[in-house]
Amino acid sequence: MNGTHTNGYTNGHANGHTNGHANGHANGHTNGHANGHTNGHANGHANGYVNGATRYKNPSLQVTEDHRIKLVDAPIEEPGPGEVTLQVKCSGICGSDMHLWKSGRIGSLEVKGDCILGHEAAGIVLKCGEGVTNLKPGDRVGIEPQEPCEKCFLCMEGRYNLCDNVKFSGIWPDNGTIQRFKRHPAKWLYKIPDNLTYSEGALLEPLSVILHGINGANVRLGRPALVCGAGPIGLVALAAARASGAHPLVITDIDAARLKFAKDFVPHCQTYHVNTKLSPEENAREIRKLYGDDEYSQPASVMECTGVESSVCTAAFTVRRGGTLMVIGVGRPVMNNIPFMHLSLAEIDLKFINRYRDTWPAAIQCLSGEVLNLNKLVTHKFPLEKAVEAFELAADSSNLSIKIHIVDDVDGTL
DSSP: OOSSOOSHHHHHHHTTTOOSSOOOSHHIIIIIIHHIIIIIIIHHIIIIIHHHHHHOSSEEEEEOTTSOEEEEEOOOOOOOTTEEEEEEEEEEOOHHHHHHHHTSEETTEEOOSOEEOOOEEEEEEEEEOTTOOSOOTTOEEEEOOEEOOSOSHHHHTTOGGGOTTOEETTSTTSOOSSBSEEEEEGGGEEEOOTTSOHHHHHTHHHHHHHHHHHHHTTOOTTOOEEEEOOSHHHHHHHHHHHHTTOOSEEEEESOHHHHHHHHHHSTTOEEEEOOTTSOHHHHHHHHHHTTOSSGGGSOSEEEEOSOOHHHHHHHHHHSOTTOEEEEOOOOOSOOSOOOHHHHHHTTOEEEEOOSOSSOHHHHHHHHHTTSOOOGGGEEEEEEGGGHHHHHHHHHOGGGOOSEEEEEOOSOOOO
């Protein structure tokens, strides 16, 4: 989910240039993926997984109003008309999940009671409610985690992501996807083909954020582009920009290990290590040198994926005159130092997004058709019964993670 703290660069840059989530990849992918998967996943089966399966019918990861997380048994809900009950087979940890845990809110969205976290997910349909005709038990699906009212003028215009009355999974009081069994409207579930794993199905959500953002970012074939922030969302933006034909392509971050990961992930990109001793305007001048000497060669499209004020300012000074700056990550409710006079005089188009709309079908095509391959982003996997440990790892910067997935290999039955 976009909107706040979309990656570790956000927390790192905002909090003394240290990363509160997990930075880097060198150890995260080699040891993290191997050990995270081997120890967290395999040992989870050997130790707590079987016992957990016996202990809980519907294990769920819940956040509390006093900033705790806990694994508890949740009620199993019967599907109502137009709904299904599904087993969530894979759910990713997003920066917004971490922020709800650590801060108890995202902007005006506040944790006021126990709530199951998670919104990046895929699963399998187990039971259909009355009137469901597009799905049947056994269908593998990606989960769009928002449920708009479908009555307001924004919904009627098709801009349902802006609905004031939307229910969003994992935002109190609406329970999220880090649980075994979830009730969800059939309308917001999308069949995934056999060549996609549940892990790839869970990656459809962060990909959807970028699909919505890139549509308005004016990314074009053979045109220069810039991505600010090499966290999970920034890395998806980098891959999407490359797949869209943008070139030259540069990505920035304050963390060298994340930039190394980005270069390994998209070899044709260039990286820029943000110098925190320089001003945004000075960093922008250095970034611009990577593109060329004249104004025409500068990035016509910039996707800002950190939400950090200084990075937004750097992006504003980097984008070429008449270009587009798409702010995808928003880390603070108020930013006071955005260079509006510069943006105005250069007629730079400053844009924003809120989540996504009508993106799951395109995201599925991108992954199933191998337009994009995002699997390298998943550096750690944990079984559902070890979801608390997964969150603790995500909060520990020394473990170096990119995207952590919580998986449920149990054959769920209602």
